[in-house]
């Protein structure tokens with residue numbers, strides 16, 4: 078399975094990707110996670126990226142494309158992968174096509190997770206993430222059993238720097254302007270599928286699997 082996940086910030090791409098990789102043992106390639114790891118490592122790339130992330134803007138394509146190309150070339154991607162949060166604009170989508178052609182790979186599907194705009198703010202301000210295993214929670218919708226602590230591994234939960242109202246507004250604007258056009262891009266290629274992203278996480282996952290024919 079070679080899959081691109083599309084959807085607004087907070088649509089639940091990461092949540093569904095985590096469930097897919099558990100069930101199908103293929104890697105999730107999240108450019109957001111890769112960038113946050115670079116920021117945490119205080120690498121040169123991370124420092125460049127952080128200024129854009131803090132503003133809710135896209136990190137320059139050159140930075141992201143290099144990261145993705147390196148990741149896709151690793152052995153564990155041969156059997157498939159889930160691209161989560163990438164591509165984010167048409168230039169990235171075209172670069173991805175070129176990269177895949179070079180590697181002799183082809184995408185199976187681009188799956189759009191659809192959530193109404195008015196739900197996204199609360200999802201994002203309420204998001205908490207496990208520092209150790211990356212599991213996502215939400216203080217409003219799916220809180221951990223014990224506050225601030227991961228159900229899966231006991232790790233401490235944190236709130237992302239960019240999950241603040243002002244930055245979220247900017248990210249949603251960037252999504253509408255730059256990322257939403259990818260729905261037409263993949264529709265034009267005949268590989269677009271879509272799924273309702275509201276309701277309970279297990280129910281959405283069942284629809285994701287059915288929609289992808291898994």
Ligand code: ADP
Nearest residue numbers: 086087108109129130134135136141162163165
């Ligand atoms: P979310 O899951 O809320 O959509 P991500 O973790 O995917 O957020 O991304 C967080 C931030 O990282 C983005 O606002 C952007 O600054 C940067 N980023 C992530 N992926 C990309 C990408 N493919 N291209 C450019 N910037 C990216």
Ligand code: ADP
Nearest residue numbers: 086087088089090091092200204214215218276
């Ligand atoms: P994305 O990767 O698309 O930005 P996430 O998977 O990180 O989105 O989810 C954003 C927030 O919404 C998280 O706090 C997550 O726990 C929560 N969430 C995910 N799916 C649902 C759902 N079906 N209903 C309510 N909240 C959800």
Ligand code: ZN
Nearest residue numbers: 207210227230
């Ligand atoms: Zn954890």
